[in-house]
Amino acid sequence: MKVLMAEVNISEGKDLDLVEQVKAALLDGEAVDVMDINSNANHNRTVFTYKGSPEAVLDGTKRLAAKAIELIDMTKHTGSHPRIGAVDVVPFIPVKDVSIDEALVIARAFGKYLGDELGVPVYYYEDAATCEERKNLVRIRKGEYEALCERMKDPAWVPDEGPKDFNAKSGATVTGVRFPLVAFNVNLKTADIAIAKQIVKAVRGAAGGYQNVRAIALPLEERGIVQVSMNLTNYEKTPIHRVFETIKSEASQYGILVEDCELVGPVPVYALEEVLKFYLRTHTFSMEQLYF
């Protein structure tokens, strides 16, 4: 059974009546499994997380986006979280038996719908990016909604889909495909942030570490210890246990032990496959054997 997940970020987190209307639009068709709806008033942003068959997820995301584009006016939007449009970011995330290529078909169909039917400029990012500079969300969103009108005049930032002119009411939308993230934190039995920073350097992809690891060092003030806080962006190629074992090994050169670890937020059960194989040595185990 194919399972695709979508994580839709819209630029409204205070008006919960509006959020309800958007949710109702999502649910008004073939069933998707809503995993989480998180509204943050400070960010003034709501994240809808749901999964289902690729077709059901595409159709539901179109309905959700159409309603959000109808109701949200970016000329009046303020909030602490970076954003570029009413329907701000829409990653499609392959969960089970869906290839990256299949997910790309869905992301492109959604992008075309937004551009052609709803008149919203669209940028493709991550695995759907049309060039290297558009892979990274932070780069696409630079200057946010307020800078978008000027930015769209730059030939380097012509949208991938939809009108080439600024849409003041809706801004732009970033959509694409990415692997499921795993948020994994390792807490070190030391208050010395310099040690956490050294370990970040050892594991972080950008610093020469593992390809699919984003990492920062943080102090945990109330506990008097430090944390290596990570997003693992591809748990198949860079599994949790390998990163963890490397951190333990790197920490040992300072005589520092790991206090404990955290897996934060939703975790795809498939991210545990390599972990089980490593620690329990169950090389013939298939995740199909698991039941809930």
Place this chain on the structure above:
Amino acid sequence: MKVLMAEVNISEGKDLDLVEQVKAALLDGEAVDVMDINSNANHNRTVFTYKGSPEAVLDGTKRLAAKAIELIDMTKHTGSHPRIGAVDVVPFIPVKDVSIDEALVIARAFGKYLGDELGVPVYYYEDAATCEERKNLVRIRKGEYEALCERMKDPAWVPDEGPKDFNAKSGATVTGVRFPLVAFNVNLKTADIAIAKQIVKAVRGAAGGYQNVRAIALPLEERGIVQVSMNLTNYEKTPIHRVFETIKSEASQYGILVEDCELVGPVPVYALEEVLKFYLRTHTFSMEQLYF
């Protein structure tokens, strides 16, 4: 959401048309999720494994049992697997948000239905047993179907439900409640079965080891190594990693390493909770965070 599992063993594994009719009876009502139907001609036995809400599982099991009792004639049954009746053994297994007590209510309702409506003598076993001697399936089934008529005359073996007289066509049924099993094998890098036997002694509940471990030593002829083959009968109280670490430690006194391990058949995802906490030190992790 409450999830109860049933594993129904019926005494027919050759006549697949009969098995189809029994399956159709199971499916003729509120939906249950059929996980596996395994017919073995040599055993002349079929195991139906399914799960669902406790009510749906109870109703489906009643329909399944009524059809099997109607179609199977034990006076003509032969097969290599021990058995006592047409509907031989029916464990109800709490999987999620179902307490042992709630499962006991279901097992008792099923037992009364078999006894009162279908006229089949019933013995309760495992957590449903009415006395210590009836906890163990092997003891209840001693002498099998062929000895049942004589055995039922013994005051110690009066059935818990249903007629006190022998039912030649249907035999008797054993039903009850047990925790989900985890079948876990550890393969040792040695051909010396004596070492596997020593390790079995160290972990097996009956030998002074862990309470919820059943273990035997087996040679793996074609690989030239030996195996400690186990059923863990309560993964909450006696988790997989603890048994594995003990086996590694015991093996080390002979200079023997573990070659690999096997998790066999269906594994409840909850059995991984303690494993993850131990190896990844994620003490705040909740299985609710996992998604398929």
